[in-house]
Amino acid sequence: MIQFILRRLLVTIPVLFGIIFITFALARIIPGDPCRAVLGERATDAVCDDFIARYGLDEPMPTQFVIYLGQLAQGDLGESIKYSRPVTALLVERLPTTIELTLLALTFAILVGVPLGLISAVRRNSAADVGTMVFANVGVSMPVFVLGLLLAYVFAIVFKDTPLALPPSGRLGSGVTVVPLAAVWGLQDLQGVPRGILDFLSGIYLFSALITGQWAAWADAFRHMILPAIALGTIPLAIIARITRSSLLEVLGHDYVRTARAKGLRENTVILRHGARNALLPIVTVIGLQLGLLLSGAVLTETVFNLTGAGRTMFDAITGRDYVVIQGLTLVIAVIYVTVNLVVDILYGVLDPRVRLQ
Amino acid sequence: MTTAPTTAPLVEAVDTARPASLWRDTLGSILRQRSAVVGLAILGILVFVGVFAPLIATHDPDQVLLGVEDGVKKRAAPCIHVLGCPADQPQHLFGTDGNFRDVFSRVVYGTRTSLPIGFAAVGFAIVVGTLIGAIAGYAAGSADNVLMRAMDVVLAFPSLLLAIAIVISLGTSYINALFAIAIVSIPVYARLVRSSVISAKENDYVTASRALGESSYGILTRRIMPNAITPIIVQGTLGIGTAVLEIAALAFIGAAPIGAPEWGSMIALERNQLFTAPHIILAPGIAITFTVLAFNLLGDGLRDALDPRLNR
Numbered sequence: 046m047i048q049f050i051l052r053r054l055l056v057t058i059p060v061l062f063g064i065i066f067i068t069f070a071l072a073r074i075i076p077g078d079p080c081r082a083v084l085g086e087r088a089t090d091a092v093c094d095d096f097i098a099r100y101g102l103d104e105p106m107p108t109q110f111v112i113y114l115g116q117l118a119q120g121d122l123g124e125s126i127k128y129s130r131p132v133t134a135l136l137v138e139r140l141p142t143t144i145e146l147t148l149l150a151l152t153f154a155i156l157v158g159v160p161l162g163l164i165s166a167v168r169r170n171s172a173a174d175v176g177t178m179v180f181a182n183v184g185v186s187m188p189v190f191v192l193g194l195l196l197a198y199v200f201a202i203v204f205k206d207t208p209l210a211l212p213p214s215g216r217l218g219s220g221v222t223v224v225p226l227a228a229v230w231g232l233q234d235l236q237g238v239p240r241g242i243l244d245f246l247s248g249i250y251l252f253s254a255l256i257t258g259q260w261a262a263w264a265d266a267f268r269h270m271i272l273p274a275i276a277l278g279t280i281p282l283a284i285i286a287r288i289t290r291s292s293l294l295e296v297l298g299h300d301y302v303r304t305a306r307a308k309g310l311r312e313n314t315v316i317l318r319h320g321a322r323n324a325l326l327p328i329v330t331v332i333g334l335q336l337g338l339l340l341s342g343a344v345l346t347e348t349v350f351n352l353t354g355a356g357r358t359m360f361d362a363i364t365g366r367d368y369v370v371i372q373g374l375t376l377v378i379a380v381i382y383v384t385v386n387l388v389v390d391i392l393y394g395v396l397d398p399r400v401r402l403q
Numbered sequence: 404m405t406t407a408p409t410t411a412p413l414v415e416a417v418d419t420a421r422p423a424s425l426w427r428d429t430l431g432s433i434l435r436q437r438s439a440v441v442g443l444a445i446l447g448i449l450v451f452v453g454v455f456a457p458l459i460a461t462h463d464p465d466q467v468l469l470g471v472e473d474g475v476k477k478r479a480a481p482c483i484h485v486l487g488c489p490a491d492q493p494q495h496l497f498g499t500d501g502n503f504r505d506v507f508s509r510v511v512y513g514t515r516t517s518l519p520i521g522f523a524a525v526g527f528a529i530v531v532g533t534l535i536g537a538i539a540g541y542a543a544g545s546a547d548n549v550l551m552r553a554m555d556v557v558l559a560f561p562s563l564l565l566a567i568a569i570v571i572s573l574g575t576s577y578i579n580a581l582f583a584i585a586i587v588s589i590p591v592y593a594r595l596v597r598s599s600v601i602s603a604k605e606n607d608y609v610t611a612s613r614a615l616g617e618s619s620y621g622i623l624t625r626r627i628m629p630n631a632i633t634p635i636i637v638q639g640t641l642g643i644g645t646a647v648l649e650i651a652a653l654a655f656i657g658a659a660p661i662g663a664p665e666w667g668s669m670i671a672l673e674r675n676q677l678f679t680a681p682h683i684i685l686a687p688g689i690a691i692t693f694t695v696l697a698f699n700l701l702g703d704g705l706r707d708a709l710d711p712r713l714n715r
Contacts, residue, residue, distance in 0.1 A: 063556030067565075071572040182438075182703075186695035188648055190655050190670065191688035198681050341563035345652055349674070359564075363571060364657050375568045379560045 122373035132373035141248025142354030147339040150278035158282040162289025184283030189342040193276035193349035214351035281335040293324040333389030432708040439704020445697035453514035462505035464512040464664040469503040478680040497686040512664040521646040527585040532592025540600030554590035562587040599631035644698030
């Protein structure tokens with residue numbers, strides 16, 4: 046088991062190195078004067094000389110790469126031109142929104158997608174099955190931003206002044222705040238990395254409001270996240286439903302399922318205990334892969350719903366050609382994606398002994 | 404994914420009397436898949452609309468109609484005369500946008516951006532991916548290792564984000580968007596071809612060809628590659644759908660030129676008018692959804708029809 050985990054870790058190292066290399070290379074293929082491309086046309090020569098010296102842009106490429114690695118090792122992702130702040134600081138402030146959104150979307154996708162898939166497989170060719178599969182087909186085909194805009198229109202305009210009305214933008218209603226953990230726990234004097242971690246956790250409102258018992262704020266934050274989470278979660282939901290269906294159909298054809306039925310077990314027991322338990326294994330892998338879709342989709346969803354997360358920051362950076370932010374975010378999100386998939390791989394090995402023996 | 408075919412077995416019995424033809428058999432099994440037929444039908448309509456766009460569009464897609472057409476309003480709701488829209492208002496099937504342009508004509512012309520870019524991006528990715536996968540699978544050893552680790556790195560990025568980073572670095576244009584979408588989808592085809600090559604190259608008929616003195620190139624192209632074609636066709640069809648989604652997404656977030664009659668950028672331009680003029684967003688939104696749906700249905704149908712392991 047430990048050998049399996051170590052092997053997986055070792056395979057990940059070159060991939061991480063490759064990711065860093067690609068982000069480095071992308072920064073170097075921007076056409077024209079690199080300093081003025083990043084800092085803007087009006088940058089003075091003095092500012093540019095300073096910039097070139099800082100990133101070693103007059104050095105040979107390999108040296109530049111070493112400088113870049115050194116900066117990354119110190120947690121330096123460069124500085125945003127638009128905000129005049131380090132990208133790391135922006136991330137601590139904004140990544141929590143994205144994490145909250147993606148986790149909620151993923152939860153929605155699993156909680157709805159898995160049962161839908163199971164029902165479709167059990168009631169194969171029934172109206173429920175056909176309906177689910179039509180929904181799944183349309184669901185994977187609709188762009189996240191179109192669905193998001195449609196949801197915003199329906200729940201904010203059509204259902205306006207009804208109990209179904211939901212806020213179409215922002216994270217909290219006006220006047221509502223979530224008191225940060227540092228303030229609740231009287232840790233305002235805390236500095237440095239521990240404070241950063243605490244602020245980061247505070248930014249995940251659904252988590253920080255929950256553990257500090259700020260119920261009204263929690264409910265408000267949740268209401269604001271419903272539409273974005275549905276918009277973002279629908280494509281993964283459709284994919285999960287389809288995989289669950291085909292996976293359960295395959296498992297139900299196995300001999301041991303026939304044996305279970307022959308033993309006279311109740312149909313529910315056969316499907317849930319013998320069928321679903323094995324059918325859900327492949328879904329673990331799928332969920333890891335969906336994270337890529339979710340993180341990409343977060344850029345679109347946060348833009349549609351005006352959520353100031355990492356995705357929205359990406360959008361602003363694209364609009365303002367804030368190259369340093371784009372590269373920093375791409376790198377960090379890719380690393381998160383790889384890490385989650387590593388964890389999923391290992392988890393899969395824990396759940397299915399056949400995998401780790403390969 | 405789709406259900407078992409429902410055609411009457413009688414028809415098949417008559418067919419078998421004729422000499423079997425590979426192409427007719429294949430076409431027949433594709434047409435027995437309901438989803439493939441629906442997908443093909445939608446795709447046929449889209450291609451038709453794209454080819455005959457100048458005849459179908461009611462207006463010039465880029466023409467600002469202010470001052471050109473009497474009574475034209477900014478962001479006017481759809482007005483169709485036969486459906487009871489007053490005759491004194493100018494007819495616009497999907498209304499007009501914020502620049503006094505005809506939304507219907509822009510949606511029609513949008514097929515001319517999304518479909519060609521989708522096809523070209525996937526075509527490019529298939530060519531490069533096949534080359535990489537074939538070399539990796541056939542050569543094995545260190546070449547395989549280097550190539551596939553490189554593919555792993557590309558796959559390690561969420562694809563849309565990598566595409567954004569590439570387009571922004573190269574400069575925003577549709578050609579660069581095409582290129583970026585192609586690059587991020589190369590690994591899928593490379594892996595597909597590699598696994599087909601690896602499983603095919605141990606077959607006896609390959610060993611026989613080698614014993615007969617056929618060159619490596621000949622073995623690869625004539626004996627091994629035909630095995631990889633089916634999965635590539637299926638994946639490529641689904642891939643075009645993904646590419647169309649990605650083009651729209653790139654345009655929506657401003658990583659493609661704004662202003663062209665392209666569905667994603669049409670939505671981006673009028674996003675803030677959602678609550679006052681939803682039709683401007685709905686029309687291109689439905690166009691994207693239908694296009695992607697067509698390729699997804701066709702891809703699923705092709706997989707069910709062409710995969711011998713799923714044979715009825």
